[in-house]
Amino acid sequence: MTADIEPIRRVGDVVEILDQRKLPASVEWITCTTGCDVREAIVTLAIRGAPAIGIAGLYGLWLEAQRLHDQENFLGQLRQSAESIRHARPTAVNLAWAIDGALSEINGLDANQVGDRLRTMADTLKMRDQQDNRLMGEWGAGLFAGPVRILTHCNTGSLATAGFGTALGVVRSLHQKGWIREVLVDETRPLLQGARLTAWELHHDGIPARLVTDSMAGHLMALGQVDAVIVGADRIAHNGDTANKIGTYGLAVLARYHAIPFYIAAPISTFDPDTPHGDQIPIEERSPDEVRSILGKNIAPNAMPVYNPAFDVTPHFLISAIITERGVAYEPLEQSLHSLANPHQDLGS
16 A cells, blocks of 8 residues: 555665656656765655655765765764755755754764764654654544545655655545545646645545646535645744645635635644744745646746745644644644643743
8 A cells, every 4th residue: 555655765775765756657766875866856856745855864864974984074074965955945844853853963973873873863763754644644533523525735645754644644544434535636736746646645545536626626615525624734833824835825715715624734843933933934936847847748838937936835823723643733823833842841931
């Protein structure tokens, strides 16, 4: 089942990444031997999804520790490599979170210890992400009392994580209960990650689903064919504002108008308390060719100007709840998220 597929795996002293650019036409793996290889895979979207690129970043840093082991100023060069990987994609906070955590962990270690520590950290993060996704799925499924029709956006499944998924993990948990009537899959412009990736995962798992264009969402809601919207997140600001794949904000507005619950599913590592509000989340803008062409074939004039932000921001007041591996956060999201992120810390401290 694709619920257990691994978008990234360690094989001996190399890292293999499932090339998501080739899906669904073919399943191909990229062999990475350096951090630069991993960074290139992240930048070009061979691997994507906030949790997955956090794991990939750690493996990339481990590869760099192996490459630089015998070099002078080992730690200095490794930190330069870390900065390069850290900034491969700016919006998803998981990548920076993983790299910063690793640098803190290896501080003071000698070169012979660093590589082993980074490999262990990456392996552990991958394993914990799989476990956390299943917990997230259970928490999310608990929000429903019976069969539902779910609208989702972009890809939030095994391909975007270490396995099982965030928003799609909730869908999988509902399916295991027999509670999925249908999943409505937004094709998700401009990269068609819903059509290429989410549809592929659901089809292979035998979960009832239909592919729809992004512009159909309001129509489907008006027809009463959507019971809830569940999407992922790449960064959650301190106040609960959430950055996710472009088009998410429009879904939240439509869901509010039609009185439909709008849920975010994301790990606690996606919560960024250092970013106060959504308007301070850096929004990645990608190549115009991703809009002007599909699979290498032009669908618009070459000279046509394009605006191509990869993400938009949904304000917290449009979010019904945020599902995490530690529980469900409700409004006021700022306090709820803080409590889940710091379970042993008094809110007044």
